[in-house]
Amino acid sequence: MANKFNLNKIAGNAKDIAKKGIDSIDVDAIKGKASEIKESVEGMKDDLEFKLKELDIQLEKSINAYNEEYARMEDEGLNLYIQRTRAVDVIDNVTELVGSIANSPKSFDSDFEEIKKNKLVFKGAEAFAEKELQDARKAAGGAGAGIAAGAAVMSAAPTAAMWIATTFGTASTGTAISTLSGAAATKAALAWLGGGALTAGGGGVAAGNALLALAGPVGMGIAGASLLASIALFSRKRILNNKEKNKEIESIKENTASLKVVTETIHTINAETITLREELGKQFSENMRMFGSDYRSLSEADKMCLGAMVNNTKSLSALFSKTV
Amino acid sequence: MEGNNKAQINLREMLQMCRSILNDLNSNTLFAVMREQNINFGNALNLIEKYLPAAENMLDQDKTDLGIKTATIFLISLWSRIKQGSSISEFTKEDWNTVIGNAAEKAVAIDPREYSSMVFDLYRRSISYAIDPMRENAAATVINRLEEIVSLMKEYAEKLEMGDMPEVKFIEENLWLSLEALFLVMTDRMSHTLLPEKRRELAEAVSALIFQKLRYSHYEEELAVIDEIMEHQAELDQRLTKQVNAYINTLKEELDVFDVLVERAFSTKDFQDAFRGSIDLAESLGAEDILLTENDVDNYFLS
Numbered sequence: 001m002a003n004k005f006n007l008n009k010i011a012g013n014a015k016d017i018a019k020k021g022i023d024s025i026d027v028d029a030i031k032g033k034a035s036e037i038k039e040s041v042e043g044m045k046d047d048l049e050f051k052l053k054e055l056d057i058q059l060e061k062s063i064n065a066y067n068e069e070y071a072r073m074e075d076e077g078l079n080l081y082i083q084r085t086r087a088v089d090v091i092d093n094v095t096e097l098v099g100s101i102a103n104s105p106k107s108f109d110s111d112f113e114e115i116k117k118n119k120l121v122f123k124g125a126e127a128f129a130e131k132e133l134q135d136a137r138k139a140a141g142g143a144g145a146g147i148a149a150g151a152a153v154m155s156a157a158p159t160a161a162m163w164i165a166t167t168f169g170t171a172s173t174g175t176a177i178s179t180l181s182g183a184a185a186t187k188a189a190l191a192w193l194g195g196g197a198l199t200a201g202g203g204g205v206a207a208g209n210a211l212l213a214l215a216g217p218v219g220m221g222i223a224g225a226s227l228l229a230s231i232a233l234f235s236r237k238r239i240l241n242n243k244e245k246n247k248e249i250e251s252i253k254e255n256t257a258s259l260k261v262v263t264e265t266i267h268t269i270n271a272e273t274i275t276l277r278e279e280l281g282k283q284f285s286e287n288m289r290m291f292g293s294d295y296r297s298l299s300e301a302d303k304m305c306l307g308a309m310v311n312n313t314k315s316l317s318a319l320f321s322k323t324v
Numbered sequence: 325m326e327g328n329n330k331a332q333i334n335l336r337e338m339l340q341m342c343r344s345i346l347n348d349l350n351s352n353t354l355f356a357v358m359r360e361q362n363i364n365f366g367n368a369l370n371l372i373e374k375y376l377p378a379a380e381n382m383l384d385q386d387k388t389d390l391g392i393k394t395a396t397i398f399l400i401s402l403w404s405r406i407k408q409g410s411s412i413s414e415f416t417k418e419d420w421n422t423v424i425g426n427a428a429e430k431a432v433a434i435d436p437r438e439y440s441s442m443v444f445d446l447y448r449r450s451i452s453y454a455i456d457p458m459r460e461n462a463a464a465t466v467i468n469r470l471e472e473i474v475s476l477m478k479e480y481a482e483k484l485e486m487g488d489m490p491e492v493k494f495i496e497e498n499l500w501l502s503l504e505a506l507f508l509v510m511t512d513r514m515s516h517t518l519l520p521e522k523r524r525e526l527a528e529a530v531s532a533l534i535f536q537k538l539r540y541s542h543y544e545e546e547l548a549v550i551d552e553i554m555e556h557q558a559e560l561d562q563r564l565t566k567q568v569n570a571y572i573n574t575l576k577e578e579l580d581v582f583d584v585l586v587e588r589a590f591s592t593k594d595f596q597d598a599f600r601g602s603i604d605l606a607e608s609l610g611a612e613d614i615l616l617t618e619n620d621v622d623n624y625f626l627s
Contacts, residue, residue: 030529037536044543051550058557102625129492136495137436143499144443147450148398220513223447224506231499235542239549246553250560257564261571268575272582279590286592295625300618304595307621311602311614312589318611 055245056125062252063122069259070119076266077115083270084112087277087316094284094313100292101306108313112320115266117259122252128245135237139230146226265324276316283309397434398424437491441481444498448477451505462512466528473505500539507535582608 088110098106287309290302298306434442452474459467480497483489511531515524585608588601606614615621 027526027529030526030533034529034532034536037533037540041536041539041543044540044547048543048547048550051547051554055550055553098625104627106624132492136492137440139499140440140443140495143447143502144439147443147446220506220510223450224503224510227499227503227506231503231542234496234499235546239546242546242550242553246556249557253557253560253564257568260568264568264572264575268579271579275583275586279586283590295622301595303618303621303625304599306625307615307618308589308595308599308602310621310624311599311606311611314611314614315589315602315606315609318606318609322609 052242055242055249056128059125059128059245059249059252062249062256063124066120066122066252066256066259069256069263070117073117073259073263073266076263076270077117080266080270080273081114083273083277084320087273087280087320090277090281090284091313091316094280094309097284097287097291098306098310101290101295101298103295106310108317110317110320113323115262115324117262120255123248128241128248132238132241135241136234139234139237142230142233143223143227146223146230149222149226262324269319269322269324273316273319276312276319280309280312280316283312437484440491440495441484444477444494444502445481447498447502447505448474448481451477451502451509454505454509458509458512463525463528466508466512470505470508473501477501504535507531 091108091110095106095108283305287302287305290298290306295303295306451470455467455470455474458470477498480489480494484491484494508528508531511527512524515527585601585605589598589605591598591601603614603616615624
């Protein structure tokens, strides 16, 4: 980061200058400072360009990360769906076994819904670049209007600027226009403004060239002011665009983090479902020996085993209602 | 279709606005000159209106852009005529109508990139024309820099044309170069008018300093914003990573507890403990109608 430059400090203390006179100002020092700032600006421009590219890279990376995470979540969601379908088979088997022993038919809740999340669409670097281009074109439009207006004011209404020429202008002879009068003053003023040849009836290539040279300080002032406005607009829009980009990246990252949470949660439910399904499958296999038995004739231990199996089946069933 | 209607309304509103502005205009401007010469503004606007269908197709272009473009191209068309030797005072109604009509047509039809190129070509030509009258009195450094600016602007225009420079960069560079050139030319003109010779160098130096300071302030602000954004993103990354990791750890802990409960609920060593384990597991998962006692089990199977 370049050092801060204080224009007031650079220009020197006004009182000192007044005491010593303007001639005491070190012009070379000012030139040196200007070129020093210029170098800093070039460095800042490079730095800014690099960081703007970095921001675009971050935007693209974050969108890719979101898409990858979404794909991972979809895979986990599909996997959970498959595991839950398999678990339903085990629950059905247990239902049949319990039904063969119990006096009345029994059932377990085995409804579940597929976990779905809508994929969000984010504004990519390309969309931001397009917006930046539109904003830049607006700035160019303003600059265009400035150069046109600058010349137009001078070509069509030179009298509007005459007071400036007559107040500050100097005729080609070196005489201040303010000291001239009548036609000589008008002629000198129009010549100073640059549009003289045109309104004085000259026209032709000379007038065109004079117009294209922006016809004088007034025209230049208008063009300069519009250039300044265009630069301010360009800069402001780019800042806003980058702030918007920042918010978009923030939103993508937060959504990616939310997706990660969802994916990990599904992954955990999946792991629990697999464990419970496998264990219940084993328990069912062990209890199959009691298929069609009279409950009253069963031992205390078998009855407790059946009770545990019913509770475990309810547990697996309860896992179906676990959502994210 | 809705968009089309909207664009149509906007453009018609714009024309309406132009009409009211023109009615109010009474200053010493180009329009006033036209008014003095009995130019029928109504007819001129009707002519612009003729090009509305084409304008309506350009839905991405708002009315301000189109208005600015039309005005700019109108004035440029006017220059061209003047450059060819015409004088505004000799313009006929037909001349005005042609200039206005062409401007409206071109503003709608011109490619935006071509427009950007045209604008800065005008600046480049203006700067170029401004150099010659300055040669005698201006400092060599000023002339050299102006020539350098003209050359750079030409180079950028060629690069843009060849597709070697993005348009945004082209506009940004040209805005600054044009402004710098105007600073230099204006300083030269003003200092010749207002200052004795020995002070001109000082004026040029101060002008250069102000210009560079202006650029510095602009880039400083942009850089500060981008630095803040980068810092914010780094903080966000850290915060989100921390949050997600904390959540994953919680899930891991929950899974550990689950595994212990499962191990007990499916234990084959002690049927009574396994039964109690199955209750704990079912409760932890929020199951309903859990069999809590031996009686519950009996009732379940015998009812």
